[in-house]
Amino acid sequence: MATYALRRLIQMIPLLLVISLLVYSLTALQPGSPVDQLTFGNSNITPEDIVRLKAAYGLDQPWYTRYFFWLGHAIRGDFGYSQDYSIPAAQFVFQQRMPNTLLLTVPALILSTLIAVPLGIFTAVRQYSIPDYILTFFSFVVFSAPVFWVGAMALYFVAVYLPTATGGALSLPPGGLGSPDLPLDAGFWATTLDKLHYLILPLSILMLREIAVTLRFMRASMLEVMNQDFIRTARAKGLPNRIVLFKHALRNAIVPIITLLGLSIPGLFSGAVITETVFSWPGMGKAILDALVSKDFNVVMVSLMLLALLTIVFQLVADLVYAVVDPRIRYS
Numbered sequence: 001m002a003t004y005a006l007r008r009l010i011q012m013i014p015l016l017l018v019i020s021l022l023v024y025s026l027t028a029l030q031p032g033s034p035v036d037q038l039t040f041g042n043s044n045i046t047p048e049d050i051v052r053l054k055a056a057y058g059l060d061q062p063w064y065t066r067y068f069f070w071l072g073h074a075i076r077g078d079f080g081y082s083q084d085y086s087i088p089a090a091q092f093v094f095q096q097r098m099p100n101t102l103l104l105t106v107p108a109l110i111l112s113t114l115i116a117v118p119l120g121i122f123t124a125v126r127q128y129s130i131p132d133y134i135l136t137f138f139s140f141v142v143f144s145a146p147v148f149w150v151g152a153m154a155l156y157f158v159a160v161y162l163p164t165a166t167g168g169a170l171s172l173p174p175g176g177l178g179s180p181d182l183p184l185d186a187g188f189w190a191t192t193l194d195k196l197h198y199l200i201l202p203l204s205i206l207m208l209r210e211i212a213v214t215l216r217f218m219r220a221s222m223l224e225v226m227n228q229d230f231i232r233t234a235r236a237k238g239l240p241n242r243i244v245l246f247k248h249a250l251r252n253a254i255v256p257i258i259t260l261l262g263l264s265i266p267g268l269f270s271g272a273v274i275t276e277t278v279f280s281w282p283g284m285g286k287a288i289l290d291a292l293v294s295k296d297f298n299v300v301m302v303s304l305m306l307l308a309l310l311t312i313v314f315q316l317v318a319d320l321v322y323a324v325v326d327p328r329i330r331y332s
Contacts, residue, residue, distance in 0.1 A: 001323060008316050012309075019308045020074075020301075021067060027292075027300050028063035034083050034295045035059060070301065080298035084291070089298035093287065093306070098269060101283035103195060104276075105268040108203055109261075112210035117257065119211070120218020121250065124226065135215065142212035147205065151278035154201050202279040206272055210264070217260055221253040254325060262318030266310035 035053045039045040054060045058069065073080065079090045123132045142150075225231065226249050234244045273285035280286070284303060291299035322329045 024067045097287045108206035116211040116214035124222030139212040147274045225253040
């Protein structure tokens with residue numbers, strides 16, 4: 001297994017180089033440039049100023065020349081500055097946006113997995129029962145509904161309907177959670193508790209969608225395993241249903257869930273673009289969208305390359321976990 005892992009790690013280097021080339025080329029070839037954002041609506045900018053600014057940003061060079069310049073600095077850990085925030089792009093991503101994203105997405109993934117896996121097992125064991133029909137219908141509806149629509153309806157329900165229906169009784173008291181008067185040096189826990197007020201709705205929306213997806217995967221995987229010959233053999237031997245279900249069936253059915261989690265974990269760091277945008281949560285997803293709109297290329301490259309690296313690494317981790325969960329899988 002160690003040889004397999006080392007070989008995969010070595011293969012990551014050319015793969016990341018190809019990904020960086022593709023991402024940079026697609027970003028650089030899109031219409032507009034950072035200079036256009038700086039000069040838009042500014043009547044004092046002259047054509048000579050535009051030429052000078054493009055030369056200062058290196059935009060007078062072909063995109064492939066700029067790519068190798070960026071790559072040379074990125075290898076040394078220099079990812080450039082964010083033009084929108086005037087700080088290093090890596091500092092903006094890792095210190096200002098990633099903590100907010102993890103505060104939102106990590107609880108959503110953990111809680112949704114803890115809820116969806118038992119529900120998926122339950123619906124598979126109680127196939128075609130009333131709870132199975134209810135949970136299956138719920139998962140289809142939640143998975144099919146657009147996230148932006150569900151988020152907008154949740155905002156309307158909480159911000160408009162409930163205060164109107166209760167005569168304003170549910171409005172926040174002055175100085176409550178989310179108070180703008182929170183001191184800057186309030187500390188980690190005080191700041192985290194303050195943010196919980198804003199987390200409730202986006203966290204709920206993310207959890208519902210993750211529960212719907214994981215529940216469907218878990219149910220389908222359990223049903224497939226429970227119809228196989230080794231399960232019938234275990235039942236024929238007279239093993240208790242609990243042993244058959246959790247020792248034999250679940251261990252084989254959990255493999256697709258490992259794949260699903262391996263793909264979901266990189267998303268913890270990239271953020272939920274639509275959810276963060278709808279709820280104006282200052283996370284990675286919203287940062288990537290804002291950077292693409294404002295042509296802040298350095299922030300885009302840091303964010304997308306981080307996502308690519310995490311996706312490759314956690315796919316390797318998922319492959320290695322397969323060998324632990326399923327004894328039939330060996331990397332030798």
